[in-house]
Amino acid sequence: MKLPEFNRTLRQLVALPILLLVLMAGFLVWQIVATARAQQQLDHSDQVTSQVEKLQSLFIDQETGLRGFQLTGDQVMLAPWEAAAGPIQVQFATLHGLLAADPQQSATLRDLEDRYNRWLQFARGVLAKDPKLIADPHVNQRGKQMMDGIRATAGLLQAREANMRQAQYRRAQALQGRELVSLLLSALLVGVVLALFTRHHVKTISVSYVRTIDEITGQSEALFESQQWFQTTLESIGDAVIACDIHGSVSFMNAVAENLTGWKLADAKGHPLEAVFRIVSEDTRQPAENPVEKVRRLRQVIGLANHTALLARDGREFIIDDSAAPILSGAGEMIGVVLVFRDVTEERRMESALVASEKLAVAGRLAASIAHEIHNPLDSVANLHYLLGLENDLEKRAEYLRLAQQELGRTMQISRTMLSLYREPRAPISLNLRELIEGVLLLLDRRMKHLGIQLEAQLSEPLVVEGFPAELRQVFTNLISNAIDAAGPKGRIRIRMEHAEAEELHGAGAIVEITDNGVGIPTDLLPKLFQPFFTTKGATGTGLGLWVSMGIVQKHGGAIKIGNSSEPGLPGASIRVFLPARTLAQSVEKAGC
Amino acid sequence: MSAATILCIDDEALGLRIRKTVLEHAGYRVLTAEDGPTGLTLFRGHAIDGVVLDYFMPEMDGGAVAQAMRLERPEIPIMLLSAYINLPAEAVALVDVTLLKGEGPEELLEKLRVMLASGDSVAPGGPR
Numbered sequence: 001m002k003l004p005e006f007n008r009t010l011r012q013l014v015a016l017p018i019l020l021l022v023l024m025a026g027f028l029v030w031q032i033v034a035t036a037r038a039q040q041q042l043d044h045s046d047q048v049t050s051q052v053e054k055l056q057s058l059f060i061d062q063e064t065g066l067r068g069f070q071l072t073g074d075q076v077m078l079a080p081w082e083a084a085a086g087p088i089q090v091q092f093a094t095l096h097g098l099l100a101a102d103p104q105q106s107a108t109l110r111d112l113e114d115r116y117n118r119w120l121q122f123a124r125g126v127l128a129k130d131p132k133l134i135a136d137p138h139v140n141q142r143g144k145q146m147m148d149g150i151r152a153t154a155g156l157l158q159a160r161e162a163n164m165r166q167a168q169y170r171r172a173q174a175l176q177g178r179e180l181v182s183l184l185l186s187a188l189l190v191g192v193v194l195a196l197f198t199r200h201h202v203k204t205i206s207v208s209y210v211r212t213i214d215e216i217t218g219q220s221e222a223l224f225e226s227q228q229w230f231q232t233t234l235e236s237i238g239d240a241v242i243a244c245d246i247h248g249s250v251s252f253m254n255a256v257a258e259n260l261t262g263w264k265l266a267d268a269k270g271h272p273l274e275a276v277f278r279i280v281s282e283d284t285r286q287p288a289e290n291p292v293e294k295v296r297r298l299r300q301v302i303g304l305a306n307h308t309a310l311l312a313r314d315g316r317e318f319i320i321d322d323s324a325a326p327i328l329s330g331a332g333e334m335i336g337v338v339l340v341f342r343d344v345t346e347e348r349r350m351e352s353a354l355v356a357s358e359k360l361a362v363a364g365r366l367a368a369s370i371a372h373e374i375h376n377p378l379d380s381v382a383n384l385h386y387l388l389g390l391e392n393d394l395e396k397r398a399e400y401l402r403l404a405q406q407e408l409g410r411t412m413q414i415s416r417t418m419l420s421l422y423r424e425p426r427a428p429i430s431l432n433l434r435e436l437i438e439g440v441l442l443l444l445d446r447r448m449k450h451l452g453i454q455l456e457a458q459l460s461e462p463l464v465v466e467g468f469p470a471e472l473r474q475v476f477t478n479l480i481s482n483a484i485d486a487a488g489p490k491g492r493i494r495i496r497m498e499h500a501e502a503e504e505l506h507g508a509g510a511i512v513e514i515t516d517n518g519v520g521i522p523t524d525l526l527p528k529l530f531q532p533f534f535t536t537k538g539a540t541g542t543g544l545g546l547w548v549s550m551g552i553v554q555k556h557g558g559a560i561k562i563g564n565s566s567e568p569g570l571p572g573a574s575i576r577v578f579l580p581a582r583t584l585a586q587s588v589e590k591a592g593c
Numbered sequence: 594m595s596a597a598t599i600l601c602i603d604d605e606a607l608g609l610r611i612r613k614t615v616l617e618h619a620g621y622r623v624l625t626a627e628d629g630p631t632g633l634t635l636f637r638g639h640a641i642d643g644v645v646l647d648y649f650m651p652e653m654d655g656g657a658v659a660q661a662m663r664l665e666r667p668e669i670p671i672m673l674l675s676a677y678i679n680l681p682a683e684a685v686a687l688v689d690v691t692l693l694k695g696e697g698p699e700e701l702l703e704k705l706r707v708m709l710a711s712g713d714s715v716a717p718g719g720p721r
Contacts, residue, residue: 382696
């Protein structure tokens with residue numbers, strides 16, 4: 001039953017009894033009015049009867065007065081006569097008024113009045129001692145006859161009124177009986193109708209209520225099942241999951257999250273997220289931004305900053321990778337935040353190990369080339385020292401010493417270059433990119449000469465960028481070595497450096513482009529180049545060079561793009577490295593590497 | 594008995610000049626070349642008793658030069674000099690002796706003497 005339908009039923013349940021009772025009351029009023037009217041008629045008849053009786057008693061008073069005067073001739077005897085004359089006239093007027101609506105009784109009343117008037121005339125003759133009357137021996141007889149006629153007429157009037165009253169009384173009785181029956185019947189009827197009507201509607205409501213209860217029970221069972229399903233699913237997820245309400249209080253955690261945070265759901269429930277999910281920057285140990293706040297601010301899925309460490313309740317520490325997302329209601333309103341994170345400590349350790357091993361490989365290659373650079377002048381110095389021991393000619397000795405000095409100078413220069421490779425500042429510094437690349441080229445020079453590679457270095461602009469010089473040197477050593485390998489014997493390499501204007505996606509900086517004339521890179525391999533352990537060099541490559549280089553450049557806020565050149569003279573791979581003038585890289589603890 | 598003739602090949606001009614002086618002081622006749630092709634020309638045009646060859650040279654490395662020499666006159670002993678520790682095995686297999694640059698002139702002269710002595714009928718030169 002829908003709500004409007006229910007309301008309509010309720011209105012009917014109130015309105016119908018009121019309507020029925022009003023109808024019943026109207027009917028009863030009608031009955032009562034009819035009974036009252038019958039009663040009035042009864043009263044009318046009683047009034048007429050009593051008036052006629054009063055009139056007759058007045059007639060007797062006059063007749064008695066007349067007799068007494070006749071017998072005694074005393075004027076005093078006439079007092080009742082005089083007293084009755086006025087009231088009789090009033091009585092007649094009253095009776096005329098009462099009987100005006102009844103023609104028959106009216107006619108009888110007029111007859112009565114006529115008879116009285118005639119008697120009155122006769123009586124006045126007697127009183128005036130009319131000679132004709134005094135002489136009449138039957139005068140008393142005549143008077144009596146006249147009075148008898150009056151009495152008979154009055155009796156008729158009374159008898160008729162009594163009959164009428166009788167009839168009216170019976171009618172009133174009948175009306176009263178009918179009224180009672182009507183009252184009982186209508187009460188019974190209203191009762192039955194109300195009972196039936198109410199029963200019908202209550203039954204409808206009850207059926208609908210039972211159905212609604214069933215539906216709600218069914219729905220809540222389905223809801224419970226689906227909730228169980230979601231709960232089990234969340235609990236089974238291999239990643240840690242924490243859900244918070246909009247105020248940032250923990251409302252759910254799965255087993256993985258319990259393990260990583262060291263909190264049980266029962267303990268954590270209702271606690272603010274930052275108490276349960278304590279995260280700090282791995283490098284600076286400063287508390288990391290509360291992801292709930294960030295999601296609330298941005299209203300979108302966010303990832304954590306790199307190198308975030310989770311501090312568990314029991315003192316353990318994990319490096320985590322995570323994301324946080326708003327929980328939206330059906331209406332699109334944000335009602336909470338869900339965090340998904342996982343322990344990447346082992347992964348990070350592996351990555352660090354890989355980075356370190358690539359560093360070692362690079363260092364090994366550099367060491368070989370440095371050894372070569374140093375052994376040549378050292379060999380000369382040793383030879384010159386040997387010759388000095390044999391030579392007595394002063395001029396020749398001076399020449400040998402000069403040469404030895406020159407070769408020692410070369411050795412020291414190489415050693416200084418090597419030292420600068422390993423002296424790494426803790427914070428990024430401003431560095432001249434041209435000098436940095438020239439240093440790298442110096443170290444690779446012999447190898448390029450050995451292979452007869454023709455190098456075209458367009459490094460005219462002295463561009464300054466911020467960064468860690470040793471890391472950037474590692475990047476360019478790696479990229480130029482790759483170009484040397486790709487170009488092969490008697491190949492060509494071009495290194496170009498240019499200023500990059502600030503654009504929408506990055507600030508101003510420098511672009512270094514390294515192009516070779518090798519065979520280029522097959523398009524299907526392009527996406528794999530930056531994956532660890534991917535190499536095109538077989539057993540001689542670690543497969544880590546580009547991966548590490550990309551990591552370093554990204555740390556500096558730059559980017560590496562690899563494509564194939566379309567220039568006729570240089571058809572091979574073309575690598576563009578963008579480095580921003582202001583680096584994103586921060587000071588770091590040089591621990592663990 | 595005439596002094597043995599040594600052919601020295603190295604792209605490091607200064608080092609080559611000094612090495613020549615050391616060998617001449619030891620009594621050898623010394624021919625020098627600053628790259629592989631020039632060295633091969635001298636190798637073909639002169640009576641050579643031994644070769645002191647640098648490995649790491651542009652265009653034609655010591656391995657390639659030694660291979661060419663072995664094809665023409667395999668009996669002539671070759672010493673492969675290098676500033677580089679990890680010489681390719683195939684290059685090492687081609688030559689009689691290897692010497693790391695910087696080991697010093699005494700080592701150079703001793704190894705050269707031994708190499709020439711075990712080599713053939715040509716009398717080893719040298720002052721001692």
